[in-house]
Amino acid sequence: MTRKDFLKNIGVGAAFVLTVPCLHSCSGDDDGDGPDTGVTPSAGDQNFTVDLDDTANAALLASGGFIISNRVVVARTVDDQFVAASQICSHEGTDQVVYDELADQWFCRTHAARFAVTTGTPENNVTDRPLRLYTVTQNGNTLIVNG
Ligand code: FES
Structure with missing residues (x-):
């Protein structure tokens, strides 16, 4: 059987099954450092307040x-x-970014990236892109978050 005959026999369906996963896994960047979009992913501009008297925000009452x-x-x-x-x-x-109080750093649960809490600077080699930070000002029992 020639290569041409073999390919004809397995048909388009098998070719699709064999090539789609490869195309998916082979696309994107090769440096293992996330998509090279040139744009740092972020939550976007956000301006909101946090009421420290609201029980939903009780976690902020403790260090x-x-x-x-x-x-x-x-x-x-x-x-x-x-x-x-x-x-x-x-x-x-x-x-998946959270605050890790033991290390006093931002921590991403996905691949364990760590960032300095006050600058967003990467603290390990998972990425070289800083984490976007927001400003927080306190007015009584209200936090004003801007970014
Ligand atoms: S997405 Fe990879 S460490 Fe956050």
Whole structure:
């Protein structure tokens, strides 16, 4: 059987089954550092307030606690500073960023990227793109998040 006969015999269906997964897995970037879009994934511009008297935000009453609102992680650091960062990771854009109080860093649960809490600078070699941060100002029992 020639190669041409073989390909004719397996048909288009088999070719589709064999090639689609390869095309999918072979597309995208090759550096293992996420899509090379040139744009740092983020939650986008967000301006909102957080009411510290609301029981839904009770995690912020203790050092090391955090909440997620509007795809932004708002945390109270171990030093009692209110900080905020995009829930959307700068590595591959998943929404798995949280505040890790033990390390006092932003941490992405997807591939374990770590970012400095006050600058968003990558702290390990998972990505070289910084995490988007937001400003947080406190007015009484209200946090104002801007970014
Ligand atoms: S998406 Fe890979 S570490 Fe966040």
